Every structure is written in C-alpha cells, then in structure tokens.
Amino acid sequence: MHDIRLIRDEPAAFDAAMALRGVEPQAQRLIDLDARRREATSRLQEIETERNSKSKEIGKAKAQGDEDRFNALRSEVESLKSEMERLTEEARTAEEVLNQHLAALPNRPADDVPEGKDESENEEVRGWGEPREFEFEPADHVTVGERLGLDFERAAAMSGARFAVLQGPLARLERALGQFMLDLQTTENGYRETSVPYMVRDEALFGTGQLPKFAEDLFRTTDDRWLIPTAEVPLTNLVRDSIHAEASFPIRTTALTPCFRSEAGSAGRDTRGLIRMHQFLKVELVSITTPEQSEEELERMTQCAEMVLRRLELPYRVMKLCTGDMGFSARRTYDLEVWMPSQDTYREISSCSTCGDFQARRMNARYRKEGEKKPDFLHTLNGSGLAVGRALVAILENHQQADGSVRIPEALQPYMGGVEAIQP
Structure with missing residues (x-):
C-alpha cells in the first residue's frame, strides 16, 4: 500500500x-x-x-x-x-x-532497479559453478525421474494435471532436500523455524499483496479460507496489527510448507514435469527489519539462498530483476537461476525481495524507535530458500549418470542414510 x-x-x-x-x-x-x-x-x-x-x-x-x-x-x-x-x-x-x-497498485521500484519490460532485460549480477560437460546425451528430469519413482499418470488419475506422485528413493530425496534446507537456514543462517497454518483468511493475503489482484492464482476453500501459495503469507502476517521495539530487529523466520497455486494463465507453459505444479514444497525465508537494515538484509538473504545451491553442487546465476519482471509487492528482487542441462539454460529456483514498507502498510505492522513515541512502518523481506521441487529437478538433471542413476550431493547424503547414489 x-x-x-x-x-x-x-x-x-x-x-x-x-x-x-x-x-x-x-x-x-x-x-x-x-x-x-x-x-x-x-x-x-x-x-x-x-x-x-x-x-x-x-x-x-x-x-x-x-x-x-x-x-x-x-x-x-x-x-x-x-x-x-x-x-x-x-x-x-x-x-x-x-x-x-x-x-490495486504495485510497489514502487527502488531507484537502482533496471528499467525493462520483461525477463529478457534482467541483469546478471554474478554466477557460480560451470555447467557440466556430459559424456552422454543428458535426459530431462522426467525421463530420469520416471526410472526412480516419479509417476504423473496415477497422480493425474486422482487429481488431474500438474500433480505428481513420488515413490521410493525419489520420495526420500524430496524429504531429504526439505530437511537439509531447513536445517541449513536454522543452524547456520539464524532463521527461526516456524510451523504455520496452510489455510488463511482474506486479510492475510491482502497484507502480503496477493489479494485482491491475484485471486485467480489461488485455491479457495468452501468456508472462505485460502490455501497458502507460499509460507511468505503466514510468516509475514505474524507481525500484522502490532508494534515492535526497534531492538527486536531483524526478525528472521523460516518454514517448510506445501504451497498451492492454480497457475492461472500458465496454460502451455512447462506442462511436462515438475517445474510448474499446483502443489509443491518450499522452504521460505522471511525477514522483518527497520528501514535502515532492509537493503543489507536483502543481500544477506540472497546469500543464504545461494548457499543451498552451492552445497547441492548446482551451477547458478544471480539476476537483478527489471521493473517489468518484479512481483507486485517487491521493491527490489534478485532471482537465483539454476542450470538445467536438458533445456540448455538457467531457470528460476528462488526469488529474494525487499518490499520496503509496502506490505507493512497493508498489515499495519509497525515499530517504535528508541526514545520516540510515534511508531513507523517496518520493512518486510521474503525469499525462497529454496523451492524443493525445482531443486529436485536440478539434481536429477545435473547429477544424472550414464547408467540412469543419480549421484547424491555430499551435503544430502546424511539425510539419505549415507546413500551416495540412487539407482533406477
């Protein structure tokens, strides 16, 4: 607002x-x-x-x-x-x-956000890792995954398109990814683990900017609640209608939750595979800060998300989004894009944004400076740390082997019972 x-x-x-x-x-x-x-x-x-x-x-x-x-x-x-x-x-x-x-109006972009109409005008900030040179023709994640327990046919029979069933080692790999990401953000990066509701009321989605403009992108229950599209919604709303002491910032929280999105308007896009699903797991990062802290906090949050990709041994690049590609509530956004061998390109796996006081005004979330009576609006930030499904896709493609197996990154092996590779 x-x-x-x-x-x-x-x-x-x-x-x-x-x-x-x-x-x-x-x-x-x-x-x-x-x-x-x-x-x-x-x-x-x-x-x-x-x-x-x-x-x-x-x-x-x-x-x-x-x-x-x-x-x-x-x-x-x-x-x-x-x-x-x-x-x-x-x-x-x-x-x-x-x-x-x-x-109904989007947030104002920060002064240094590049001007542009769409993702083609985003700016690369930095990169890490080199795309792997395969000695065989790499398969896409669907082909690799179906050998390991990925089943779209039975999922579609019970739920329709854009759902998947994962079984056996692939299901364990998905669980391992979520646990690894959550542990990393809580034990090394100082985020507080939080368990949140998966259904929220109108005012919660209004506070973070999904309503009223993006109602068609959401799933609504028969009792007028909404399934969360991201844990950003409940995590950020923890500070709604409240006044906090300046000394309490930054507040850093994280949650591993399912996310539900109707994917309205995405017909024909990423119809094959796990890239664009109605239901997926994601570790979300949310920071609440004073205005003076928010820019530095965005850089820190982005690095926390990058750390996941490095530990998973996945090449990526960091993109500063242009004015035409940023989300509705964002003032500045960095996208992390991971290398996808089958597509010979980088694909988004995380967005880290500062919203300034835009969401805080919608939520009436404020703080009081030391020694002052009148409260001011605080700043909110959010980022993916990371989308579990897309991380799974990236591992299947980047770490696939000629015999159809998939190498497990060293950081994930403790979560997989010491298994170094999963076999078809």
Whole structure:
C-alpha cells in the first residue's frame, strides 16, 4: 500500500514510478479521491464542534427556563446530528474507494532497479559453478525421474494435471532436500523455524499483496479460507496489527510448507514435469527489519539462498530483476537461476525481495524507535530458500549418470542414510 501523503507531495515522481511498472498515471485520481475524503472529514469535525457547543447551550437554556430557546437549540442539534451521519458515511465511502485504488497498485521500484519490460532485460549480477560437460546425451528430469519413482499418470488419475506422485528413493530425496534446507537456514543462517497454518483468511493475503489482484492464482476453500501459495503469507502476517521495539530487529523466520497455486494463465507453459505444479514444497525465508537494515538484509538473504545451491553442487546465476519482471509487492528482487542441462539454460529456483514498507502498510505492522513515541512502518523481506521441487529437478538433471542413476550431493547424503547414489 502506498502513502497518499507522498503521492500528494510528489505526484509526477509517483506516476513515473508506476509507468516503470506498466501502470497508467494514477496520481491525480488518487489526489482527488483523497481531497474528497479530507473535505468530508474536515467538515465533519467542524459540525461536531458546533454540535457540542450547542449541546452546552441547551443545558443553560433549560436551567434558565427559556423553553423557546431550548426547543430551537434542540432542533438545531438534531439537524446537525443528521448532517454528521451523512458526512460520516461520505468520508467512509471516500476512504474505502481511495484504499481500493491504492491496494490495486504495485510497489514502487527502488531507484537502482533496471528499467525493462520483461525477463529478457534482467541483469546478471554474478554466477557460480560451470555447467557440466556430459559424456552422454543428458535426459530431462522426467525421463530420469520416471526410472526412480516419479509417476504423473496415477497422480493425474486422482487429481488431474500438474500433480505428481513420488515413490521410493525419489520420495526420500524430496524429504531429504526439505530437511537439509531447513536445517541449513536454522543452524547456520539464524532463521527461526516456524510451523504455520496452510489455510488463511482474506486479510492475510491482502497484507502480503496477493489479494485482491491475484485471486485467480489461488485455491479457495468452501468456508472462505485460502490455501497458502507460499509460507511468505503466514510468516509475514505474524507481525500484522502490532508494534515492535526497534531492538527486536531483524526478525528472521523460516518454514517448510506445501504451497498451492492454480497457475492461472500458465496454460502451455512447462506442462511436462515438475517445474510448474499446483502443489509443491518450499522452504521460505522471511525477514522483518527497520528501514535502515532492509537493503543489507536483502543481500544477506540472497546469500543464504545461494548457499543451498552451492552445497547441492548446482551451477547458478544471480539476476537483478527489471521493473517489468518484479512481483507486485517487491521493491527490489534478485532471482537465483539454476542450470538445467536438458533445456540448455538457467531457470528460476528462488526469488529474494525487499518490499520496503509496502506490505507493512497493508498489515499495519509497525515499530517504535528508541526514545520516540510515534511508531513507523517496518520493512518486510521474503525469499525462497529454496523451492524443493525445482531443486529436485536440478539434481536429477545435473547429477544424472550414464547408467540412469543419480549421484547424491555430499551435503544430502546424511539425510539419505549415507546413500551416495540412487539407482533406477
């Protein structure tokens, strides 16, 4: 959510920022809506003051026995009361309409975010590892996985497309990946493990920016709850409607959860395999900070996600997303892209973003600086550490062997009972 005061102060700068996100000029419309709200609120305060004054005069007139003046004042107060009710509704409606418009607008990009329309204009920041030179024609992860217990046919029979069944060593490998990632982030990187609900209410998704704009991307239950698309939603909402002490930051939390996405609008994209599923596991990282800490925290969070890929011995690169490719709530985003041999390209496996105070305003999440009375909005960050399914895909493809087996990275072997490779 945007601060209307900043829009009033710098309308041209706001429209320029929205233009970078592909949004038409909005500042004047928002300023006009805000003017209506402020005018109604100001007039309401004036009438309330007048009503209070006349109410006191009613008491005096009654004490003096002045019946005519008493009745006249009482009539005026009743009239003022009706006007107050009208203005209260007008101010409420104006504020509601203003907030609806503000809620539909994406976050402003940071000044150093590259301008661009889509992923082709993202900037590479750094890379790690060299793509493997195979002595045989590498198979894609579906071909490798089906030899090891990956079953799309039976999953489709019970659930439809974009679901999978994993059995045997492949199921254990998926479990091992999740546990390894969670242990790494909690024992080495200082994130606090958290178990969260998998279903949330409207206000939780509004707080992190999925609602109202992206409702079609979500699954809704019959009792009006939503299945979480990412643990970012419950983890970030832990600080909603609260005020925190400055000394408590940074707050770092993590969770391993299933994620549920309808993948609306993705028809024809990644229909083969595990890349784009309705249900998948992911380790999410969330940080809550002061404004002064958030930029440094984004760099740290990104490095925490990179650490997973290095331990899994997977080549990757870090991309700074351009204005046209960032998520709705993000102010700045780094994508980690892992090498996929079968596609001869890098594919996204993690996004790490700082949202500034954008989500905090929607959640009313604040902190109080030491020695100050008025609280300020805190900053929120989120990142994948990592998407388990895509990490599984990358391992199957990058560590496949000529005999159809898959080598288990050393970091995962303790989670696999010491097994060094899984066999078809």
